[in-house]
Amino acid sequence: MTSLHPSRPFIELLGVTKSYDQGAMQVNALRGVDLSIGRAELVAIIGPSGSGKSTLMHILGCLDPPTAGVFKFDGEDVSGLSSFQLAKIRNQKIGFIFQTFNLLPKASLLRNVELPMLYGGVASSERRERALTALARVGLEERASSKPFELSGGQRQRVAIARAIVMNPSLILADEPTGNLDTKTGNEILGIFDEMHAAGHTVAIVTHDPRIAERCHRVIRIEDGAILEDALRKAA
Numbered sequence: 001m002t003s004l005h006p007s008r009p010f011i012e013l014l015g016v017t018k019s020y021d022q023g024a025m026q027v028n029a030l031r032g033v034d035l036s037i038g039r040a041e042l043v044a045i046i047g048p049s050g051s052g053k054s055t056l057m058h059i060l061g062c063l064d065p066p067t068a069g070v071f072k073f074d075g076e077d078v079s080g081l082s083s084f085q086l087a088k089i090r091n092q093k094i095g096f097i098f099q100t101f102n103l104l105p106k107a108s109l110l111r112n113v114e115l116p117m118l119y120g121g122v123a124s125s126e127r128r129e130r131a132l133t134a135l136a137r138v139g140l141e142e143r144a145s146s147k148p149f150e151l152s153g154g155q156r157q158r159v160a161i162a163r164a165i166v167m168n169p170s171l172i173l174a175d176e177p178t179g180n181l182d183t184k185t186g187n188e189i190l191g192i193f194d195e196m197h198a199a200g201h202t203v204a205i206v207t208h209d210p211r212i213a214e215r216c217h218r219v220i221r222i223e224d225g226a227i228l229e230d231a232l233r234k235a236a
Helices: 053-060 083-093 109-119 124-137 153-165 183-198
Strands: 011-022 025-037 042-046 068-073 094-098 171-175 202-207 218-223 226-232
Touching: 011 053, 025 053, 025 226, 042 053, 042 183, 053 171, 053 202, 083 094, 094 153, 109 124, 109 153, 124 153, 153 183, 171 183, 183 202
Parallel strands: 042 202, 042 218, 094 171, 171 202
Antiparallel strands: 011 025, 011 068, 218 226
8 A cells, every 4th residue: 555645744654664572473563664744734543453553653753663664754764863862852843642641640730741841951930831821722721730630531631732732842643542531522632633733733643443533634544564545534
């Protein structure tokens, strides 16, 4: 299957493979993936459990290097970068959103959202201002002093989104972001992703839920470590 190739790809994978050793057996999670994603795309990466979609997300997020092939992020070949260099890219250019939120339970919402900036060396006064702005974008500025356990699941996911966007990343990666939410709350969260996309972020959502794919402009279907379909959807 040949991927759709934007004229100026923001993300580009060429012949990417990923293998893991499990005892005496080798597992091939990705098998020669070719993929290009342009700036400001809203993409769904779908497939059943074990299809390789989470492995693909880890590579796109510079969390895990490919075994072979070329991975270019924002025009730079990052396939052979050091762990320190990859961590810098993750901090400055990528926002992560997970199904389980991954919030610090004893820290305030403000502190949770400030964390990426703390790692990025942003001054204290600026961290607070930017964290409050990010919380306001998801409708939670007034809860800045609350703790995650005081919130509903949907509110906690909003905090996770605020944390993901506070560094103004080029790429937002979401892994099953509505998996722990009811349908109404999930739709509200997807509405926030629509807003992030409209603001110019590239958004890639990894999911097994076809309802999410219906909200995205492009659907990449992966199975057995290979891309089976890469299709544009008509804008709503």
